[in-house]
Amino acid sequence: MTRAQTPKPQPEAPRRRGLMLILSSPSGAGKSTLTRALKEDNRQDLLLSISVTTREKRPSEVNNVHYTFISEADFGVMRDRGELIEWAEVHGNFYGTPLKPIEAALAAGQDVLFDIDYQGTRQIVQRMRADTVTVFILPPSMAELKNRLDRRAEDSDAVIAKRLTNARTEIARWVDYDYVLINDNLDRTYDELRSILAAERLKRERQTGLGAFVDALLAEG
Ligand code: ADP
Ligand code: 5GP
Secondary structure, three states, X not given: OOOOOOOOOOOOOOOOOOOEEEEEXXXXXXXXXXXXXXXXXXXXXEEEOOOEEOOOOOOOOOEOOOEEEOOHHHHHHHHHOOOXXXXXXXXXXXXXXXXXXXXXXXXXXXXXXXXXXXXXXXXXXXXXHXXXXXXXXXXXXHHHHHHHHHHHXXXXXXXXXXXXXXXXXXXXXXXXOOEXXXXXXXXXHHXXXXXXXXXXXXXXXXXXXXXXXXXXXXXXX
């Protein structure tokens, strides 16, 4: 005998709010390389936060792709209007993260990737701790850090010298981060980063739809 069955509501896969994956390091340790690799890996589905900066564009950079390059006056206007979620002066230039695109992305469940310094990280963590995952990238040695800055060959000697001096202050902030990776082998560091992201996406606290899912699960006959 067949009985007419009322279709039972299927448990819906839990939805979650987007998270903010923040990478910091002293200049030259490799965070732009890692950021690019994560961004280009479509399976990771990450939106890259594009900062505004008053620094000179490097030859290899594209406006509105790597940064939005703006004047100090325009930076001041954005900052004073509260349009930046965080901002900082780094190596003598201003950098900041526009707030609006981030809010929209997180609300839509989109994870966002940030390449920002420790001052900006601190500001975002203070405002939105529950949404953040912070990762600090260390170089394997100071000598290798200098080699990488030299090999990148996009900054003048004076700029490289300034960045190396500042590296010591930046490295001292490693204690503020959730995860710390030593970027000796790029492939291994990238794998570690992907593992962090995968695990953080699955954290119970982020699965806002989990309660409803479990209710539906338990309601099944
Ligand atoms: P950051 O964004 O931290 O300033 P970059 O990502 O621009 O640093 O890296 C600086 C230089 O070091 C680049 O030329 C990059 O190709 C190189 N690099 C990055 N990671 C490694 C690594 N694990 N081994 C060797 N070279 C690396
Ligand atoms: P670079 O000039 O090499 O691109 O970046 C210099 C430093 O500024 C890096 O440590 C980078 O992470 C940081 N930075 C880039 N964008 C931002 C930003 O929007 N806010 C903050 N606080 N730091 C940033």
